Amino acid sequence: MSIREFDAIIIGAGQAGPSLAGRLNDAGMRVAIIERHLVGGTCVNTGCKPTKTLIGSAYAAHTARRGGDYGFTLKGQVAIDMPAVAARARKVILDSRADNETWLAGMANVELIRGHARFVSAHTVMVDGEELTAPRIFINVGGRAVMPPMPGVRDVPVMTNTDVVALDTLPRHLIVVGGSYIGLEFAQMYRRFGAEVTIIERMDRLIAREDPDISEEVRAILEREGITVRTGADCVGFKRHGGDIAVSVDCEKNDAPAIGSHVLMAVGRRPNTDDLGLEAAGIATDARGYIIVDDRLQTNLPNIFALGDCNGRGAFTHTAYNDFEIVAANLLDGEDRRVSQRMTGYALYIDPPLGRVGMTETEAAKSGRRLFHSKRAMVRVGRAVEKGETQGFMKVIADADTRRILGAAILGTSGDEAIHGILDMMNADQPIEQLRWAVPIHPTVSELIPTLLLGLQPWKGEA
Template sequence: MTQSFDAIIIGAGQAGPSLAGRLTAAGMKVALVERKLFGGTCVNTGCMPTKTLVASAYAAHLARRSSEYGIAIESPIRIDMKRVKARADTVSTNARTGVETWLRGMGGLTVIEGHARFEGPDVVRIGESLLKAPRIFINVGGRASVPDLPGVGTVEHLTNTSILKLETVPRHLIVVGGSYIGLEFAQMYRRFGAEVTIVEKGPRLIAREDEDISEAVREILVDEGIVVRTDATCIALKPHADGIAVGIDCTSGEPVAVGSHVLLAVGRRPNTDDLGLDKAGVAVDARGYIGVDDGLATNVPGIWALGDCNGRGAFTHTSYNDYEIVAANLLDGAGRRVSDRISAYALYVDPPLGRVGLSEAEAMHTGRKLLVSKRPMTRVGRAIEKGETKGFMKVVADAETKQILGAAILGVSGDEAIHGILDMMNAGASYPVLQWAVPIHPTVSELIPTVLGDLKPRT
């Protein structure tokens, strides 16, 4: 027997639950299907547990530096990894329970646990049950990509999900991948007391960023005792008497690193390969991402894709914004577009990197005449007072229109301070408007007008 609904939502990640709330409030009969954990990546294996661990690692780091602040703490400090893990687990569990409780108490919503597969463009199967609806929203998220490295099947390896289960500090953690996820775990476990080596195939870390940011982040990590190996031209894994041997074959340095644990942090892939999308006629690209238009509709009328699975953003905030776009267009008659979204994100090493808009390199490729300004965090009073002066601020603007094109704040509270620039960019205001703001002292944000005042033509 087939059950009929006004809408079916596949996945209870960041976009799905909020969309269910809007649709049911509009009087629709909705089914939401979740096959594993309510809350999606952010709640269970992403932002919430990892940033909780980052907070614990930061506490350990401050404890080691306590004498700099005139505080005496017995040295060496001791890490209780079981309690650290338990704290992260509690944060995730509470959030997951909150999402599930909200959904199960939502009027007009039927919550179904199971694996949804398409039987047609408007029919979904969950076990023996068939659901039918004229509107189907796919919000299935993604997972860690395990590369086909030589020897990857011969050793135990960790992903960003399985590493969260560790209750002991690795003796030596080797992180394969020098991008956002890998760097956060590298610094975190170094602060927990592990030896850490980062192995990156490319010539520098976080290749998406400008070279000065990549180099500054590398210096931050190296200063904490992390070994960084770039230009790893032949990464391979194999068992070793002391754990796991990782072949590097770099242009310099030892050709092999031996660690007790290996974390593979080389990207993500969408959870779209077992949904039966072919039966619905939904198009995907070579990597499995669902193709969507500017309103997040797929090539099949009545089917939308939101969140990580559509390749239009890999963050909790972009997933939530996907929900906002779909709901506004469908229920409010709006014409919101993904292309209007200004890219913004953060890298949660310490100090964090807050980024918005174009990098300097990306702005150069537009062919515009540019204004650029850069100021070290050693010139920021708040950073000096906190004893955290690593990093810098940088802003790039269009010399003719005076519009801010992008900015980076690598430094204490950079993930928060960047929002002052993000807000101005969203408002379409020119940089002189923000330049003449009067920010609060002492804050990191108070230096933004000063940085804007120093904008000069890029030579």
């Protein structure tokens, strides 16, 4: 059997893969990029692109229903055309995927190979019976939703994020199992489309990695819109209930189950590393299947790198892209970039969104530092008042001795954008005073940040 030789092999055409292929192509290297399913990965096909498109439709419907708050009225009810909503999201997916495919096709030295890659050795992979070899191999295979072995889960229809973004009908009652980022976004979205929605969460509060005050406010925001939230669900199971699905919550108390027409499982994700033949190459993984990498994204084998969700060093599109930037800078530009240098921020895209960067207050307290803290309600923000969107708050935690911001949260309108002013100052390792004396544009959400910093006081442990 002949073996095809390349300068580099990239397994997976998600967020990092095509960008890396582009840089290697520009460097004159012959590259094989292998994709077994859809070019663009999770973000383009089942994640960021379609979900934020659907959230946009839901926001428009919600705002229309609030017309009276803005001085206008609509005749009759706001009617949701779910096939049209789904078609809008589908178009965004197809356009984005086509853009990626066209981009790859235009790279003179890059070949897109369709099929499933499995390692034969540390330098060789097999795709549909054909062997490919290269001195360097980059793994960018992403992840997928977890389907835990809960009682009865195989006996009823249960959706993941992949299924729910393709829905073109409105569930009568959507039960979301999992009270974290993905689940909460779909919960609010479908409530605004008109479905009844129940969230079931095993922990005693939503998004448990966040501080308690954020969890409480997010819950309040969702409940104000008529979403039922059931936390402390320590006995989740599934049964048929006529034409519906019954989801149990607490076995000891024998609480009434939630009865719904559709169920979305949103309890976490796992890496797509279980069918790559990693053992044939000797690539090390951890107990959860994530490929172990060092600070420069190199595996235990010096010629193999892992980028994106499969390496456990970030679960976001922007961290996957930064993985590409780190690898490209180190291999092609003579730099020394490391994962530990990046200041990771993220957002929860309910409405209003939560923008987050750095430590939570809980994490900062455990660090043993002397801390400053400040918190302001969004009703203090002129822009929020003008938009009629005053739910939430912003807060910051800082090191009292180094005068550096350790973490911040903006739960409020434009919080996902305004957080970048803080993120950038943290990334530049600048003291509080640099941002305190900035002069933000009025009227914006960001203009309250200097006032927030001016209000820093010794932290006494309360959220």
